[in-house]
Amino acid sequence: MKKMALLYMVLIAAFLAYAAQHIYTNKADERSFRSQQLRGELGENYVMVTFLSGIEYWKSCLKGFEDAAGALNVSIEYRGATQYDAREQITVLEQIIAKKPAGIAISAIDTHSLTGVIDKAVDAGIPVVLFDSGAEGSKAYSFLGTDNYAAGAAAAERMADLLGGQGEVAVITLPFQQNHEERTRGFREAIERSYPGMKVVATEDDKGDAMVAKNLTQSLLRKHPDLAGVFVTEAAGGKGAGEAAAELVRDTKLRVIAFDTDKDTLDMIREGSISATIAQGTWNMGYWSLQYLFHLHHDLTIPSPAASGDVSPLPVGVDTGISIVTPDNVDDYYAK
Amino acid sequence: MKKMALLYMVLIAAFLAYAAQHIYTNKADERSFRSQQLRGELGENYVMVTFLSGIEYWKSCLKGFEDAAGALNVSIEYRGATQYDAREQITVLEQIIAKKPAGIAISAIDTHSLTGVIDKAVDAGIPVVLFDSGAEGSKAYSFLGTDNYAAGAAAAERMADLLGGQGEVAVITLPFQQNHEERTRGFREAIERSYPGMKVVATEDDKGDAMVAKNLTQSLLRKHPDLAGVFVTEAAGGKGAGEAAAELVRDTKLRVIAFDTDKDTLDMIREGSISATIAQGTWNMGYWSLQYLFHLHHDLTIPSPAASGDVSPLPVGVDTGISIVTPDNVDDYYAK
Numbered sequence: 001m002k003k004m005a006l007l008y009m010v011l012i013a014a015f016l017a018y019a020a021q022h023i024y025t026n027k028a029d030e031r032s033f034r035s036q037q038l039r040g041e042l043g044e045n046y047v048m049v050t051f052l053s054g055i056e057y058w059k060s061c062l063k064g065f066e067d068a069a070g071a072l073n074v075s076i077e078y079r080g081a082t083q084y085d086a087r088e089q090i091t092v093l094e095q096i097i098a099k100k101p102a103g104i105a106i107s108a109i110d111t112h113s114l115t116g117v118i119d120k121a122v123d124a125g126i127p128v129v130l131f132d133s134g135a136e137g138s139k140a141y142s143f144l145g146t147d148n149y150a151a152g153a154a155a156a157e158r159m160a161d162l163l164g165g166q167g168e169v170a171v172i173t174l175p176f177q178q179n180h181e182e183r184t185r186g187f188r189e190a191i192e193r194s195y196p197g198m199k200v201v202a203t204e205d206d207k208g209d210a211m212v213a214k215n216l217t218q219s220l221l222r223k224h225p226d227l228a229g230v231f232v233t234e235a236a237g238g239k240g241a242g243e244a245a246a247e248l249v250r251d252t253k254l255r256v257i258a259f260d261t262d263k264d265t266l267d268m269i270r271e272g273s274i275s276a277t278i279a280q281g282t283w284n285m286g287y288w289s290l291q292y293l294f295h296l297h298h299d300l301t302i303p304s305p306a307a308s309g310d311v312s313p314l315p316v317g318v319d320t321g322i323s324i325v326t327p328d329n330v331d332d333y334y335a336k
Numbered sequence: 337m338k339k340m341a342l343l344y345m346v347l348i349a350a351f352l353a354y355a356a357q358h359i360y361t362n363k364a365d366e367r368s369f370r371s372q373q374l375r376g377e378l379g380e381n382y383v384m385v386t387f388l389s390g391i392e393y394w395k396s397c398l399k400g401f402e403d404a405a406g407a408l409n410v411s412i413e414y415r416g417a418t419q420y421d422a423r424e425q426i427t428v429l430e431q432i433i434a435k436k437p438a439g440i441a442i443s444a445i446d447t448h449s450l451t452g453v454i455d456k457a458v459d460a461g462i463p464v465v466l467f468d469s470g471a472e473g474s475k476a477y478s479f480l481g482t483d484n485y486a487a488g489a490a491a492a493e494r495m496a497d498l499l500g501g502q503g504e505v506a507v508i509t510l511p512f513q514q515n516h517e518e519r520t521r522g523f524r525e526a527i528e529r530s531y532p533g534m535k536v537v538a539t540e541d542d543k544g545d546a547m548v549a550k551n552l553t554q555s556l557l558r559k560h561p562d563l564a565g566v567f568v569t570e571a572a573g574g575k576g577a578g579e580a581a582a583e584l585v586r587d588t589k590l591r592v593i594a595f596d597t598d599k600d601t602l603d604m605i606r607e608g609s610i611s612a613t614i615a616q617g618t619w620n621m622g623y624w625s626l627q628y629l630f631h632l633h634h635d636l637t638i639p640s641p642a643a644s645g646d647v648s649p650l651p652v653g654v655d656t657g658i659s660i661v662t663p664d665n666v667d668d669y670y671a672k
Contacts, residue, residue, distance in 0.1 A: 009345035038374040038407055071374055071636065147653065284651050291627070300407065315620050317483065317655035321648040 038294070040074030044102045046293050048286065050132075051089050051109040053080030056262045057235060057282070058107075059335075061131065064286025065105065072294050074102065084208070086113035093117045103127040103293030105286070108135040111178040127296035129314075131285040133179050141296060144288055144318040146280045148179045151322045152186025152233070155257050156195075158276050158324055159187075159229050162255045166197040167228030170220050172206045172213050172237050183233040183259070201227070206237040213240030221248065228255060235260040238274060246273035261325060261333045269330045279333060281320030288318060374630070376410030380438045382629050384622065386468075387425050387445040389416030392598045393571060393618070394443075395671075397467065400622025401441065408630050410438065420544070422449035429453045439463040439629030441622070444471040447514040463632035465650075467621040469515050477632060480625055480654040482616045484515045487658045488522025488569070491593050492531070494612050494660055495523075495565050498591045502533040503564030506556050508542045508549050508573050519569040519595070537563070542573040549576030557584065564591060571596040574610060582609035597661060597669045605666045615669060617656030624654060 048065050050058050062078055069076045079096060081088035086109045096104060097120060104121060108114045108130060115138040121128050122139040134143045159169060171187060174180040184203060191198045201224050206213035213232060217240065221227055230245075232238040238258025242265075245254040258265050258277040268274040292314050295301045301313035325333050384401050386394050398414055405412045415432060417424035422445045432440060433456060440457055444450045444466060451474040457464050458475040470479045495505060507523060510516040520539060527534045537560050542549035549568060553576065557563055566581075568574040574594025578601075581590040594601050594613040604610040628650050631637045637649035661669050 006342055006345060009342065037409065067636075073373070144651070281648060281651065284648075288651060300403075312617060312620075312657040312659070314657075315480070315617065315624060315654045316657040318651045319653035319655075321650075321652035323648070 038072055038300075040072050040102075040294065044074040044297070045077060046074060046103045046105070046290055047077045047079055047096050047101045048105045048289070049089070049093060049096065050078075050080040050107045051086075052084055053078070053082055055235075057260055060282035061107075061286040064283035064288075065290050066286075067283075068287045068290035068294075072290070074290075074294065076290070077101075081109070084109065086110060090114065090117050093121070097121050097124060097126060100124070101126065102297045103129075103290075105129050105131055105289035105293060106135075106140070107132040109133070110176070111136045114138070127293045129289050129292050131289045132280075132282075133177070136178070141312065142292055142314045142316055142318065144285050144292070144320055146179070146322055147319040148182035149186035150319070151259075151278050151280075152183035152188075152231075153190035154186075154322060154324060155183070155231050155259075155276075155278055156187045156190035159231060159255065159257055160191070160195050160198060162257075162275055163198065163228050165195050168199050168201045168224050168226055169229040169231065170202040170204065170224070170227060171200060171231050171233065172204050172216055172241060173233040174208055175203070175205050180233045183231075187231050187233075206232070206234070206240065208234055208236050210236045210240035210243075213237030214244045215240075217241045217244035217254075221254070228252070229257070230254065231257045233259050235262055235265065238277065239264050239268065242268040242273040246271075263334070266325070266330050266333055269325060269327055272327070275326070277325045279323045279325050281322065284318075284320040288320075374408055374636075376408050376438075376630065380410040380633070381413060382410060382439045382441070382626055383413045383415055383432050383437045384441045384625070385425070385429060385432065386414075386416040386443045387422075388420055389414070389418055391571075393596055396618035397443075397622040400619035400624075401626050402622075403619075404623045404626035404630075408626070410626075410630065412626070413437075417445070420445065422446060426450065426453050429457070433457050433460060433462060436460070436462065438633045439465075439626075441465050441467050441625035441629060442471075442476070443468040445469070446512065447472045450474070463629045465625050465628050467625045468616075468618075469513070472514070477648065478628055478650045478652055478654065480621050480628070480656055482515070482658055483655040484518035485522035486655070487595075487614050487616075488519035488524075488567075489526035490522075490658060490660060491519070491567050491595075491612075491614055492523045492526035495567060495591065495593055496527070496531050496534060498593075498611055499534065499564050501531050504535050504537045504560050504562055505565040505567065506538040506540065506560070506563060507536060507567050507569065508540050508552055508577060509569040510544055511539070511541050516569045519567075523567050523569075542568070542570070542576065544570055544572050546572045546576035546579075549573030550580045551576075553577045553580035553590075557590070564588070565593070566590065567593045569595050571598055571601065574613065575600050575604065578604040578609040582607075599670070602661070602666055602669055605661060605663055608663070611662070613661045615659045615661050617658065620654075620656040624656075 089109050114135045118128055118138040118140050128140045129142045130140045131144045171184050173184050188200050204216045230241045232241045241256045245256050248254050256274045258274050261279045265277050425445050450471045454474040454476050464476045465478045466476045467480045507520050509520045524536050540552045566577045568577050577592045581592050584590050591611045594610050597615045601613050
């Protein structure tokens with residue numbers, strides 16, 4: 001009996017050893033299969049680079065970047081020029097390139113300053129995509145951001161709704177930044193095309209400063225006493241124009257349409273001093289930027305053999321979409 | 337001794353049973369973790385739907401769809417109307433919706449016919465994206481395709497290069513299909529804007545038929561004996577116009593710019609009867625369509641809390657890019 005028990009034990013032990021081994025082997029196979037799938041490797045690090053790195057606007061872009069990193073099992077880092085300074089952003093990029101990350105997503109401070117350093121990164125074999133704000137003529141593989149012309153046109157439609165298609169309007173903008181130029185052009189051309197009763201009487205530069213925007217709005221109201229609306233293409237100025245509208249003593253309200261969804265702007269929509277603001281698809285910018293960089297890093301972008309010429313390995317442009325925030329839906333836009 | 341051996345065996349067996357159990361548990365944990373990652377589930381099926389389902393053009397779109405399915409571990413199916421028939425495509429879509437797939441990528445036969453059936457799919461909770469050819473005003477989450485206006489403008493630039501910026505040109509197109517309308521408009525406006533020495537003297541409809549395109553080209557040459565170039569916005573007609581150019585007895589060559597990269601067109605670029613063709617980012621259309629559908633199906637598109645209003649869960653528009661095929665690079669575009 002004891003011999004039989006011993007034999008059983010040996011057989012059971014051998015079977016269990018075999019089973020454990022079998023399970024282990026399967027696990028290893030699965031792991032190597034998975035590494036060909038959409039899973040990053042140890043130490044695979046991607047960097048997001050912006051300018052004015054402290055502002056609220058980037059939070060949702062970074063959240064998208066982080067969420068993609070979680071899905072793809074890679075690590076990320078957020079860097080940026082703290083100031084609105086092209087040379088500082090170039091220096092930050094030079095430092096990042098020296099560390100050879102798996103990829104870099106850049107929001108360019110202007111359309112021209114970063115082209116050289118972007119091309120340097122691409123030539124060094126580091127995948128680069130641009131998000132939010134592009135760099136014309138650079139070797140970056142893709143641009144993911146708002147169709148700013150369409151966003152400006154959507155602001156014009158909203159303004160026309162608010163004003164019943166009648167009245168003088170003005171634009172407050174950053175005239176030397178491409179995305180703001182396009183918002184202005186989209187706004188202006190939509191009004192010229194569709195609203196003969198409306199006229200853009202001025203386009204001013206607020207230098208991204210709420211106080212400047214407030215002063216500009218007040219001086220515009222002196223020059224154009226019938227001014228019915230102001231479209232402010234950048235986040236800081238919307239608050240200034242909203243303050244000027246709140247302080248205005250006049251029978252008809254000055255309508256302000258702002259851009260972006262930081263807390264102050266949303267509060268002023270609740271209070272009524274800003275009538276609407278344009279929300280951008282910032283989470284999508286960050287999320288799909290990292291997806292694109294990951295696909296470039298892992299050579300998962302190979303087009304079909306029939307298109308192996310100089311076809312771009314990635315979509316060249318991605319419109320991340322907008323929506324319009326009004327008193328009716330403003331509560332949905334507060335960070336929870 | 338035997339008692340000791342028995343005890344050892346029992347201990348070893350218990351340990352191995354524990355180890356096997358432990359490995360098995362880890363594996364189960366990993367599986368549930370992975371399912372939150374970019375891995376599909378058993379039976380998760382996505383469908384690509386086109387019209388004229390037999391044509392070569394879709395092969396590279398489908399290859400992209402297949403490659404994404406491999407990366408995401410899901411299954412796919414290719415369906416389509418065999419003819420150029422909107423009602424047939426609607427019927428196919430109705431059948432697919434009844435099976436409740438995980439998502440549908442559709443290339444719409446025209447801009448209006450499919451809107452109802454697309455909305456029906458979305459209302460039934462089935463994610464839908466459009467690729468290559470859109471459906472205006474539908475509830476589809478995204479459109480992935482060529483920026484056809486830019487493609488037409490690129491064709492105009494190439495035509496101007498070939499003709500030294502001088503001469504009469506014509507367009508042969510499908511005037512009622514949105515993508516072809518945009519190619520025509522991009523071509524025409526680029527010439528009006530930048531090439532005062534060039535003129536678009538005619539825009540004709542070849543109904544997607546090579547023989548019609550050949551006859552049209554010959555009749556255009558009778559009406560406009562100095563006609564220097566023809567831009568054909570669709571694949572079949574390029575061959576017809578190329579044949580007419582090859583048979584033309586005249587001192588100067590008639591320059592033909594075609595669209596897409598099927599074998600006949602590439603052969604005629606090698607022979608010289610077609611001067612260039614526009615290659616589209618078809619692999620990208622299929623690959624990123626499936627990625628988008630997967631993200632919708634798995635609720636991985638949730639934007640950040642700060643943008644939980646009616647922001648689109650996905651980028652609304654994706655420009656998959658183009659490249660220009662010439663005698664210099666034509667060899668790269670043959671299927672290998």
